[in-house]
Amino acid sequence: MTLNNMADPRRPNKIFRYKPPNTETNPTLEDPTPDYMNLLGMIFSMCGLMLKLKWCAWIAVYCSFISFANSRSSEDTKQMMSSFMLSISAVVMSYLQNPQPMSPPW
Amino acid sequence: MRHLVFLLPALLLLLALPDTRGRYNDDFDDGEDIAEFDDNDFAEFEDVGEDPAVDVEKEPPPRAAPSSTPIEDDEDEATVENEDGQDEFEDGDAQEQDMYSKYDNEEFEGYEKSNPSFKDTLIYREVPAHLQNSWESYYMEILMVTGLLAYIMNYIIGKNKNSRLAQAWFNSHRELLESNFALVGDDGTSKEATSTGKLNQENEHIYNLWCSGRVCCEGMLIQLKFLKRQDLLNVLARMMRPVCDQVQVKVTLNDDDMDTFVFAVGSRKAMARLQKEMQDLSEFCGDKPKSGAKYGLPESLSILSEMGEVTDGVMDSKMVHYLTGHADKIESIHFSDQFSGPKVMQEEGQPLKLPETKKTLLFTFNVPGMGNTSPKDMDSLLPLMNLVIYSIDKVKKLRLNREGKQKADRNRARVEENFLKQTHNQRQEAAQTRREEKKRAEKERIMNEEDPERQRRLEEAAQRRDQKKLEKKQMKMKQIKVKAM
Numbered sequence A: 001m002t003l004n005n006m007a008d009p010r011r012p013n014k015i016f017r018y019k020p021p022n023t024e025t026n027p028t029l030e031d032p033t034p035d036y037m038n039l040l041g042m043i044f045s046m047c048g049l050m051l052k053l054k055w056c057a058w059i060a061v062y063c064s065f066i067s068f069a070n071s072r073s074s075e076d077t078k079q080m081m082s083s084f085m086l087s088i089s090a091v092v093m094s095y096l097q098n099p100q101p102m103s104p105p106w
Numbered sequence B: 001m002r003h004l005v006f007l008l009p010a011l012l013l014l015l016a017l018p019d020t021r022g023r024y025n026d027d028f029d030d031g032e033d034i035a036e037f038d039d040n041d042f043a044e045f046e047d048v049g050e051d052p053a054v055d056v057e058k059e060p061p062p063r064a065a066p067s068s069t070p071i072e073d074d075e076d077e078a079t080v081e082n083e084d085g086q087d088e089f090e091d092g093d094a095q096e097q098d099m100y101s102k103y104d105n106e107e108f109e110g111y112e113k114s115n116p117s118f119k120d121t122l123i124y125r126e127v128p129a130h131l132q133n134s135w136e137s138y139y140m141e142i143l144m145v146t147g148l149l150a151y152i153m154n155y156i157i158g159k160n161k162n163s164r165l166a167q168a169w170f171n172s173h174r175e176l177l178e179s180n181f182a183l184v185g186d187d188g189t190s191k192e193a194t195s196t197g198k199l200n201q202e203n204e205h206i207y208n209l210w211c212s213g214r215v216c217c218e219g220m221l222i223q224l225k226f227l228k229r230q231d232l233l234n235v236l237a238r239m240m241r242p243v244c245d246q247v248q249v250k251v252t253l254n255d256d257d258m259d260t261f262v263f264a265v266g267s268r269k270a271m272a273r274l275q276k277e278m279q280d281l282s283e284f285c286g287d288k289p290k291s292g293a294k295y296g297l298p299e300s301l302s303i304l305s306e307m308g309e310v311t312d313g314v315m316d317s318k319m320v321h322y323l324t325g326h327a328d329k330i331e332s333i334h335f336s337d338q339f340s341g342p343k344v345m346q347e348e349g350q351p352l353k354l355p356e357t358k359k360t361l362l363f364t365f366n367v368p369g370m371g372n373t374s375p376k377d378m379d380s381l382l383p384l385m386n387l388v389i390y391s392i393d394k395v396k397k398l399r400l401n402r403e404g405k406q407k408a409d410r411n412r413a414r415v416e417e418n419f420l421k422q423t424h425n426q427r428q429e430a431a432q433t434r435r436e437e438k439k440r441a442e443k444e445r446i447m448n449e450e451d452p453e454r455q456r457r458l459e460e461a462a463q464r465r466d467q468k469k470l471e472k473k474q475m476k477m478k479q480i481k482v483k484a485m
Helices: A002-007 A033-051 A054-069 A077-097 B002-030 B034-039 B050-058 B059-074 B084-101 B135-180 B234-239 B268-276 B279-284 B308-314 B317-323 B375-397 B402-448 B453-485
Strands: B206-214 B217-225 B245-252 B262-267 B300-305 B330-339 B358-366
Touching: A002 B245, A033 A054, A033 A077, A054 B135, A054 B262, B002 B084, B059 B402, B135 B234, B135 B375, B217 B308, B245 B375, B262 B268, B262 B279, B262 B308, B268 B279, B268 B300, B279 B402, B300 B330, B308 B402, B317 B375, B330 B375, B358 B375, B402 B453
Parallel strands: none
Antiparallel strands: B206 B217, B217 B245, B245 B358, B262 B300, B262 B330, B330 B358
């Protein structure tokens, strides 16, 4: 019996459940990229809408894509979708107001 | 007589016509000879009366009008309809333009100068780009959309690659884990503790696996920290600076599973970094990382230890064999009974408490391939998992002797004392503020009491309490003085 126990290290009576690590106490563990990108995306899309700058709107689209790629699975999809929609609406509005193509900065 | 009356105007007309035709003829004949007119502009008009002057006046406007039409034709694609009557004038008009423009402007007073555009430089206005029917002008937009499509493609490819790598790792390790742990795979949400038998996907690049139900440990959390292959920016950044995929294993132990010691071994860079970052390593392992060559390890590995006895105890032959064989894959191995994670930056004015510690074994392994890993590389990590299991059993058996234990206890007491000293001021301030708050609250209560009797009584009670406190303090001071003497 003891040999059996020695051979098999498993102990079903000693099971502990998984507890996700508390990220509030240790903020260094979290990756801040998706949050920053989300914020940047919103700022750029507001700039693009208010100041009618096409390149701002395009950068906002890129920011929201990057934020989506880096997001955690626990994050709200509503937040992602809202930032997407905002940036796409910024692009569309810029082109409706001024259908001229973007001119490169050089 | 009447016939004569009719004949006279006819004769006059007949006389006038040849003159006019003749004038035209003269013009046509002498059209090339402009020099003649330069010298004596009005030569042709000298013998002629006012009629030619009137005729001349009438001529420029109709001739000016047709002269402008050929210019219009040249300018735009838009067609300008010519009046039929003016077509015959076109050939001669061009030649006559120069002649008329050199004449005195006063002659043409009242007429708009309708042929100045012929003299001025032609300005070609650009058609606005969005009205042109060409996609070429939108090349910046096309570039942007192409960039987005490239990003999406990379996202899908990267996500799939990471997923395949994770699955390959799990498939190669599943047997070992299932033979060692009763619970393999748990996300913490289900009511009953049953093995899910699959990885938790935290991100597109981080996968977790929780194993529990074994002797000598509480549980084991394995984190597959892959590179962010799904993010194109990260992919480009990695082209500049190559990084590895990592597998991180964190084994949490019960209180009786491990003796009190702190130990770490790993690559030199990692050791230097951990000594600065980790709370327990910086407090207990003050010396610089020592080379592992003394214990038979390759030069690339170095050791951080609380005391020599611990190193001797951990570095047995099997461990050395493991480490030597897989030195390139080992980033760091950290055993600690005082593990509390990396150093946390404390805010000023916060009353500090000793961070909570947990007996932990922490392993960080590098996946071979330096980013260009294939699912087959995951098999090479299997011996490292064996190392983990071996370490768990070893740590349970490793006990310090009496001397070692005393040293360890002293170290821990020292660290605690230092901590208390540092926070002493802050704790004092905190206690002071708390006392003041209490007093203030009491005073407010007394003030708010409407009944004057009660007020007086509460005031007296507060006074008595203060007196007692003063007396106590005085007694203490007296005692200290006596002791000092």
